[in-house]
Amino acid sequence: MPFRPLLSSAVPLFLSMITSMVGGVVFTIALGHHATESLAAFALSMAVLGPATAAVAGSLRGMVPFIAPHRADPAAALPILRDARWLTLTVGTVGAALVACVPLIARVSGTPAEVVEAMGALPWLLALYVLVFASSGGANSVLVALGRSRQVLWSSLTGTVVDIVLTFALVPVMGPSGAGLAMVVSALASTQVSVFCLRRVPGLGRFSQWPGRPRVTEIVRLARVGLPLAGTILIKFGVLAVVTYAAARTGLIGAAAHAVLNSAIGLLFLAALAVAQASVPEVARATTTAEVRRVNRAALILGLSGAGLGGSVLLLFGEWIFRLFTPDAAVQALALSLVPLLVVSTLADAAQAVMGFGLAGLKRSSWSLASFAVAYGLLAVAAHPVAATWGLTGLWVALIGNNVTLVVLQGSGFLRHSARLGDLAPAIPAPPARERAGS
Incomplete structure (x- = not known):
């Protein structure tokens, strides 16, 4: 049975998940010590952010079975990556719009005014976070599909370190807005590391990864899975x-x-x-x-x-x-x-x-x-x-x-x-x- 290839991919993914959870715990601790309203505001915002990022993540995972057969010729996977960027940017834009509406959703649901006020710029920063996440175009998913899961861990570690440092630097001063800013910068750093690792894959570095003219038929095929x-x-x-x-x-x-x-x-x-x-x-x-x-x-x-x-x-x-x-x-x-x-x-x-x-x-x-x-x-x-x-x-x-x-x-x-x-x-x-x- 193929235990070795599964373990070689699963262990880095597991470790990257653990490091991401550490970042979430740090946010909770920092905001809990800042103010009860801050923690409540963050929790309400995350309740909307979670499904939004999950939708983007699901659409990203949908490209893996299309890219995996090209492991021996990574350059052949580039058109699929470009198609996936169109899909994820579309889903991410919708998700970002929903996250930006968190204050409105909170008011309609009867959330106390002090909690809504404590959100500050957090919803807008989290909306930007969704767009940054979507703009990565699934670089980590491509690395997994091409058998390079170990490099996914580097982007996760980078993001977590930035999260921790900026959280303790910004949250005491800015509250929930500081947490949102930390998440955006962390996502930018993590995305850059993922893209850098992807460019180091033989056959990918010399070509542009950004979407060009959309191939509607292929994008629809990706969407049917993602x-x-x-x-x-x-x-x-x-x-x-x-x-x-x-x-x-x-x-x-x-x-x-x-x-x-x-x-x-x-x-x-x-x-x-x-x-x-x-x-x-x-x-x-x-x-x-x-x-x-x-x-x-x-x-x-x-x-x-x-x-x-x-x-x-x-x-x-x-x-x-x-x-x-x-x-x-x-x-x-x-x-x-x-x-x-x-x-x-x-x-x-x-x-x-x-x-x-x-x-x-x-x-x-x-x-x-x-x-x-x-x-x-x-x-x-x-x-x-x-x-x-x-x-x-x-x-x-x-x-x-x-x-x-x-x-x-x-x-x-x-x-x-x-x-x-x-x-x-x-x-x-x-x-x-x-x-x-x-x-």
Whole structure:
């Protein structure tokens, strides 16, 4: 089984995710010490920024299965990169417009005036952040697709270092606006490092990477893979927000315990997510059904092993770990009692992620979108009645059921489409060399 290529790609991706999380923790700490209004303003803005950047990230991931087959001839991937820039800039512009409307959304939703005032220039800076993120055109995704995941770590480390330095320098003086400025500068620095690493790939440095005349047909083909991926993330964001509100209805202790468990599951899920992302180019480069399924089995073993290892640590040391999140003994006790359910949910989530990214590698992400619509739709309908009847325990059982449903739906889709590998659309053909060099 192809464990080595998966691990060589997944480990740098995992480390880059960890470093990005560190930056988020630093923002929370700095704003929490600045003022309660500042922390609330930042949290409300991030609630809109998260889906906006997720949509851009999904559209970026959609290019990976188209670029991966050109690993031996990176220059042939340039037209695809240019097409992807058109797509991501379009999605990013829409996302930036939504983020800029955060103060209006906050006022309409009844947010206290002092919190809205505390936002300052933050929404505009976060809108600029989305545009910078989109303008990268998926440089990191291209590096992953071309088998150069280690270089992704450098851009992540650069961004995190800039985040930390500027956060502590600007937030005490500027509050949330300082955090927004730090994010914009960090994104610029990270993007420059990614583009620099991409230019060092043999065959890419001498050609322009910026979009020229849009190739509408090819952009639409990318969108058919990327936009459903973005849609799955948006559905998950939205329904998990519904689950969080349902958890809040169980009481203060239940809401706090759910928040602690969500933080823990985010950490446990990272390893599986990294492996799932690393599997996409390997699936896309496979030429037979047997080879595709061999990659998927290896990714499942690695993803479940990573999630299981993290779950074992939580089962053994959860009492000490949860003390880091909250000093409240009642919250700790409730969270600790639900750890077995959390571990099962994480394992199922890891398996469905591997299957979902396998479908993306086969350019069939629309199946994942339909699966998410069904599973998370049922969860959204059931969340509040389940919480009212069975409390937080019932909610986590429902989350397990949701993830198991996704494993079945996405697994069946993967088996179906991998069996028809010969019928899949070929990668976007490379143009003549003279077109590659054009802008």
